[in-house]
Amino acid sequence: MLAPVIVGVDGSEESLAATEWAAREAARRDRPLRLVHARNRQPRQETGEQSPAAQRYLARRSLRQAEERVRRTGLDVRLDDEQVEGPATAALLKSAAEADLLVLGSRGLSGFTGFLVGSVALGVVARAERPVVLVRAGEEAADEHLPGAGGGASVLTGYREVVLGIDLADPCDEVIEFAFEEARLRGARLKVVHAWRRLSPLGLAPGEIGLLSEPERAEEWLGFLTAVLQVWREKYPGVEVMETVTQGRPESVLVRAASGAGLLVVGRHLTERPAGPRTGPVAHAAIHHVGCPVAVVPHV
Known part of the structure; x- marks a missing residue:
């Protein structure tokens, strides 16, 4: 069953x-x-x-x-x-x-x-x-769909994009697969967003990504994102994927990226901390400040 x-x-x-x-x-x-x-x-x-x-x-x-x-x-x-x-x-x-x-x-x-x-x-x-x-x-049902020809609400147009927030330091298969499947079910574009932050070069070994210029760092992160998603592109060939890397706080970047989306997908660690279960700062910001439905996918 x-x-x-x-x-x-x-x-x-x-x-x-x-x-x-x-x-x-x-x-x-x-x-x-x-x-x-x-x-x-x-x-x-x-x-x-x-x-x-x-x-x-x-x-x-x-x-x-x-x-x-x-x-x-x-x-x-x-x-x-x-x-x-x-x-x-x-x-x-x-x-x-x-x-x-x-x-x-x-x-x-x-x-x-x-x-x-x-x-x-x-x-x-x-x-x-x-x-x-x-x-x-x-x-409402129309909120999942793109506006009609006159800009009004419609359920006859295509679906708004699904947005996936991803942490390239800890990409999780369960979260990625959930987002790809949701995009496939809708025939919607999947927008995958990673936020990176400017780091101090102190403590980094020569040649590490933190020593690159900001445009070079963005290009490196985009390369990482493309590599992580490659296997999922092959598994879901019918899903159009838009990859985005943006400098900034992940919480703020994701809230902005979800504007106009039909669904936002974020992950949450299952590991319990001494203080008890937590949603995490990114999921917390998403469920409080994003207007579209938010899917929180647990993972180890």
Whole structure:
């Protein structure tokens, strides 16, 4: 049995937008779609916990709303739903272990503030061992597509590009393959971005890349990127790839590069540190400040 695309639903607008995105993704992947609601998500401390009957009612209502949103898409996806017990983060992590992909909502803010990502979503992203996609409230099918002839929204045009943030010091096959596959499923261009930073020559051996001029360093990094991607170009010959190397802080470079994209893909180390799981600075910046859906792919 194929692992499903799973989406966490709670009745909020962001979770409904995530549900629609997950339905489209399930159709692209030819996977079943499972709606999951975690009961006892946020007990109301001031009035006591909701009764089990009230929790079941709210769960059923949230699932019905999500089911209706899926039906309105007109997509032919195999659909089921599930109510799970316990704190939302733990419940969703348990569900994610069975998923091909887990999709969650994030609440959009405006301007320079970025996007508000709740503690549940952050906790899941930081600990999940499967890819997690965060979708902002208001995301629609047309947002994945290029503008129409008159500049308006359309679902009949080609897909916007998929952007992959890559660290050439630690390129990860799982993250790269995820991005290539997402581009293939959409017939979209894949834009691969690496950010390099100016280094002090102190401590570098003669001839190392840090001693080159900035144009030479950029050319060297681009050569490294081309070499890393060569095997993936051969595996995915139908995917158009655009390689970009830019000097600057990776967080800032990636946020700018994702402007106008349909999907951003970043990686996250699975290794736990003494302080506990972390998303890492690049993934953290992406999920807070990038407007398009963000896929966080765990890797060792």
